[in-house]
Structures are given as structure tokens and as C-alpha cells.
Amino acid sequence: MGVFGTNGTGKTNTLELFAEEAVAAGKNLVFVNGKGDQEAEDDLYTLAKNNGYDFLLWSPSSKRHNFNYSLFQNKSAEYVTAMIMEIERYANAEATQSDSLHYKEITKRVVQLIVSTFIDANLPIDFGQLYAQSSQTGITNIVANNKKLSPVEKERQNAEIISMWKNKEIQTQWNLARNTFKLMANLDPNNDRLSWKNGRTLEDVIQSKRKTILLFNLDILGNPIDNARVARMFITDLKQNVRTVKNTGRQLMALFDEFGSFATMDMATLLEQGRSFGVNVVLSMQTISNLTNISREFASRILGNCNTRIIHRVMEDEGSE
Ligand SMILES: Nc1ncnc2c1ncn2[C@@H]1O[C@H](COP(=O)(O)OP(=O)(O)OP(=O)(O)O)[C@@H](O)[C@H]1O
Ligand SMILES: [Mg+2]
Numbered sequence: 466m467g468v469f470g471t472n473g474t475g476k477t478n479t480l481e482l483f484a485e486e487a488v489a490a491g492k493n494l495v496f497v498n499g500k501g502d503q504e505a506e507d508d509l510y511t512l513a514k515n516n517g518y519d520f521l522l523w524s525p526s527s528k529r530h531n532f533n534y535s536l537f538q539n540k541s542a543e544y545v546t547a548m549i550m551e552i553e554r555y556a557n558a559e560a561t562q563s564d565s566l567h568y569k570e571i572t573k574r575v576v577q578l579i580v581s582t583f584i585d586a587n588l589p590i591d592f593g594q595l596y597a598q599s600s601q602t603g604i605t606n607i608v609a610n611n612k613k614l615s616p617v618e619k620e621r622q623n624a625e626i627i628s629m630w631k632n633k634e635i636q637t638q639w640n641l642a643r644n645t646f647k648l649m650a651n652l653d654p655n656n657d658r659l660s661w662k663n664g665r666t667l668e669d670v671i672q673s674k675r676k677t678i679l680l681f682n683l684d685i686l687g688n689p690i691d692n693a694r695v696a697r698m699f700i701t702d703l704k705q706n707v708r709t710v711k712n713t714g715r716q717l718m719a720l721f722d723e724f725g726s727f728a729t730m731d732m733a734t735l736l737e738q739g740r741s742f743g744v745n746v747v748l749s750m751q752t753i754s755n756l757t758n759i760s761r762e763f764a765s766r767i768l769g770n771c772n773t774r775i776i777h778r779v780m781e782d783e784g785s786e
Contacts, residue, residue, distance in 0.1 A: 466745075466746070466747045466748070466771055466772065466773045466774070466775070467747075467748050467749075467750070467767075467768070467771035467773075467774045467775070468480065468747065468748065468749040468750075468774075468775045468777070469749070469750060469751070469752070469753070469774065469775070469776045469777065469779050470749075470751065470776065470777025470778055470779060471751055471752070471777070471778055471779060472751070474777035474778045475777055476722065476723075476749040476750075476751075476777065477498075477500070477505060477722055477749070479749070479775060479777075480496070480720045480722050480747060480749055481505070481508055481509075483718060483720055483747050484496060484509065484512060484678075484718070484720060485512065486718075487716075487718035487745075488512055488513075488516045488518065488676075488678070490716070491676060491715065492676075492715060492716040492717060492718050492745075493670070493671065493676060493677050493678075493679075493715055493716070493717045493718070494509075494518075494677070494678045494679070494717070494718050494719075494720070495670075495678075495679045495680075495681075495703070495717065495718070495719045495720070496509060496678070496679070496680045496681070496719075496720045496721075496722070497680075497681045497683065497696050497699060497700075497719075497720070497721045497722065497727070498680065498681065498682050498683065498722045498723070499683060499685040499686060499692075499693075499696065499721070499722055499723030499724065499725075499726045499727055500684065500685070500686055500722060500723055501524065501526060501682045501683045501684030501685070501687070501692070502682075502684075503527075505682065505722070506522070506524070506527060506529070506680065506682050509678055509680050510522075510529070512678065513678040516676075517676070518675075518676045518677060518678050519673070519675050519676065519677040519678070520677075520678050520680070521665075521670065521677060521678070521679045521680070522679075522680050522682065523658065523679075523680070523681050523682070523695070524680070524681070524682035524683065525652055525653065525683070525684075525691075525692065526682075526684060527682060531658060532658075532664065532665065533657065533658045533660065533663045533664025533665065534658060534659060534664055534665065534666075534667075535659075535660055535661065535662070535663060535664035535665060535666045536548055536659055536660070536661075536666075536698060536702055537590045537660065537661040538660075538661055538662060538664075538666045539666070540661075542577060542580045542581040542584050543577075544705070545580045545584075545590060545661075546573060546576045546577045546580050547701070548698050548701055548702065549576050549580070549642075549645070550569075550572065550573060550576060551697050551698055551701045551729065551731070552645055552649065552694040552697065552698060553572075553645060553694075554697065554729065554730075555568075555569045555572055555573070568638060571634060571635055571638045572638045572641070572642060574629070574635070575629070575635065575638050575639045575642050576642055578604070578625070578626070578629070579595065579599045579604060579642070582604055582607050582608060582622075583595070583598075583607070585611060585613065585614070586607050586608075586610070586611045586613075588607065589657070589660060589661050589662050589663070590660065590661035590662075591650075591653075591657045591658075591659060591660035591661060591663070592646045592647075592649035592650040592653065592659060593650040593653075593657065595643075595646040595650075596643060596646035596647045596650050599642070599643055599646060600643070601626060601630045601639075604626055605623060605626055608622045608623060608626070609623075645694075648691050648694070649691070649694065649695075651691075652691040652692070652694075652695065659695070659698075667679075667699075667702050667703060667706050668706055668709055671706060671709050671710055671713060671717065672709065672713060676715070681695065681696060681699055683695055683696055683727075685723065685726040685727055686723060686726055692727075693726060693727040696721075696727035696729075697727055697729040697731075700721075700727075700729050700731050700732055700735060701729070701731045703719060703735060703744075704731045704732075704734050704735045704738070707735065707738050707739050707742045707744050708742055710742050710743045710744050711742040711743050715743075716743040716744070716745065717743060717744045717745070718744075718745045718747070719735075719739070719744055719745065719746045719747070720747050720749075721746070721747070721748045721749065722749050723749065723750065723751070724748040724749060724750045724755070725750040725751055725752070725755025725756070726755075728750075728755060728756060728758075728759055728763075728767075730759075730763060732746075732748070732767060733763065733766040733767055733770065736766075736767065736770035736771070737766075737770055748767070748771065751779075752779060753768070756768070
């Protein structure tokens with residue numbers, strides 16, 4: 466379902482009505498709020514408390530206790546790499562743009578090398594650690610100290626690291642990847658709330674016997690650079706977990722307010738598959754151009770899957786869409 470409208474036309478209010486309906490029906494609820502305002506947080510907190518729901522919150526700015534969201538727990542190096550690629554929207558880079566495809570391949574190689582080195586050495590994967598230990602020297606040290614590796618394997622891995630680092634293009638992408646780790650670590654003041662071993666996974670939340678409201682309160686309109694990355698990773702995680710919802714016998718309502726500020730390709734897949742697994746998705750956005758800015762095909766995939774649309778006042782030139 467899609468909710469459209471310019472500023473102050475009642476989008477958030479409409480989504481909160483859906484939240485109340487979900488709770489009345491005993492469904493789990495996830496809410497990604499692209500505005501990150503305190504009022505929405507307080508409303509959902511009250512809704513949870515009044516109905517015996519657990520309230521889990523992930524927010525860089527809130528004073529309430531935040532929960533540790535483990536994105537990477539029990540995940541393969543490939544999965545973790547895909548999640549990290551999604552942060553920069555690399556995962557779905559247009560296949561037709563040969564340039565972006567080229568850099569996507571390089572970035573993927575670098576991230577995969579870093580992540581699998583960490584996993585091999587049984588090191589925690591959180592963005593603080595990824596940043597701190599993913600320099601050329603850092604990675605070389607992890608390999609050197611990994612007791613599971615034979616001298617021959619160490620030799621081979623070191624040679625690969627050195628040859629990659631000698632290539633200027635790879636070195637540039639390597640540094641860009643580290644910059645992403647740094648941004649994510651700074652967004653998360655505790656440094657391990659987006660982590661591998663600490664905290665609860667989305668699967669835990671879905672499988673829990675307790676009914677739960679999970680809120681990502683992210684000031685994306687105010688801080689588009691970092692918060693949108695968290696929202697996009699969460700969408701990818703939810704997409705990967707939709708199948709598990711069906712087995713729980715409890716439906717899941719997933720609400721995304723100001724979706725335009727964190728639009729990502731995986732949402733199209735989530736909309737397409739969610740329904741049959743008991744996941745009801747509702748998106749709100751200001752204008753359709755939030756979608757067409759990514760691509761026409763993306764916009765039509767999203768809109769084509771919004772079977773019901775609630776349209777508040779919208780920009781005049783959008784009327785024909
Ligand atoms: N059905 C309604 N009846 C009366 N007042 C409403 C209704 N829906 C929303 N409002 C009021 O209109 C104002 C804006 O609503 P809301 O915050 O939901 O809009 P929005 O589209 O999310 O705005 P923004 O783009 O600023 O996020 C609020 O003060 C809200 O209380
Ligand atoms: Mg709003």
C-alpha cells in the first residue's frame with residue numbers, strides 16, 4: 466500500500482492508524498520513520514506499553530534505551546558483504562552503467578576480503594572494528610595471527626592483499642569502503658549496536674513468543690548521509706527474512722514513513738514477495754519523483770505493487786502520474 470502527500474497532509478498520522486490496527490489484530494510491527502521525530506517515537510512507545518508489546522528501538526538520537534540490532538549474526542561472508550554493499554546502493558547498481566559495474570566488482574572484492582578475513586579469525590563484525598582493523602596493515606595482522614591458517618595459506622593470503630593494495634583503483638575503493646565503516650561507526654555511538662555477535666537479529670524478533678514493536682527512528686531528512694544507510698540495510702535484512710514470518714503464524718506489519726528518503730531496490734522485491742508470506746507493507750512518500758529519481762523501472766515496480774493508494778494533497782504536476 467502507498468500513502469502519498471506533501472508536508473503536513475497526514476501521512477504519518479495515517480501510518481500510525483495502521484500501527485494501531487496491526488496491534489489490535491495482534492500482529493508484530495516494524496516501523497521505519499524517516500523523520501526520526503520524538504512524537505512518533507512516544508506514540509509507538511505508548512501503543513506498545515498499553516497493549517503488552519515489547520518495544521525495541523534503534524535510533525542514533527533517542528534518550529530511550531536502544532536495543533542492539535545484530536545485522537550480521539550467523540551470516541555468511543557473502544550475506545554480510547551484500548548488506549555492506551547495500552549501504553552505498555552498490556548492491557543494485559544499474560547493470561547498464563559499465564563504470565558503476567566495474568567499481569561495484571572492485572568494491573565487492575575488497576569488502577568480501579575484509580569480511581571473510583574477520584569471519585575466518587572469529588572476530589566481531591561491527592563497524593568500529595571494521596574501520597579500526599581494515600587497513601592494509603590491520604588485515605595483514607589478522608591473517609598473521611589466525612591460528613587456523615597454515616603457513617602456506619597465510620603466505621597466499623598476504624600475497625593477495627599486497628597485490629590488491631598495489632593496484633591504485635583497488636586501493637581507492639578500499640579506502641572508500643573504510644570510509645563507509647567509519648561513517649557507520651560514528652553514527653552508532655556505542656560502536657557495536659550494528660554488529661555481528663551482540664544483540665538480537667531480525668529473525669529473533671520475528672520468531673519471539675512476545676509481540677513486538679520494532680522502531681527505527683532515523684532523522685534521514687535531517688541527516689541523509691548516514692541514517693539512510695541504516696534504513697536501506699534494514700530493508701535488505703527484512704527482504705531476506707520474509708519467509709520466516711509465515712512459519713510463526715503471526716503476521717507482520719511493516720510501515721515505512723518518508724520512504725522517498727531511503728528508497729532502495731530491495732523494497733520492490735519485499736513488496737512483491739511480502740504479501741504471500743504474511744508481511745503487510747505500507748509506504749509513505751511525498752512525491753512519485755522520489756522514485757523516478759532512481760529509475761522509471763524502479764518507480765513502476767514500486768507503484769505496480771502498491772495495490773491500494775491513499776492520496777492526500779500532492780504536487781500539481783504529479784496529478785497525471
Ligand atoms: N485525520 C486527521 N484529522 C485531523 N487532523 C489530522 C489528521 N491527520 C493528520 N492531522 C494533523 O495534521 C498534521 C500533520 O499530520 P502528519 O504529521 O500526519 O502529516 P505528514 O504528512 O506526516 O506531515 P510531514 O510531511 O510533515 O511528515 C498533524 O498536526 C496532525 O495532527
Ligand atoms: Mg510525517
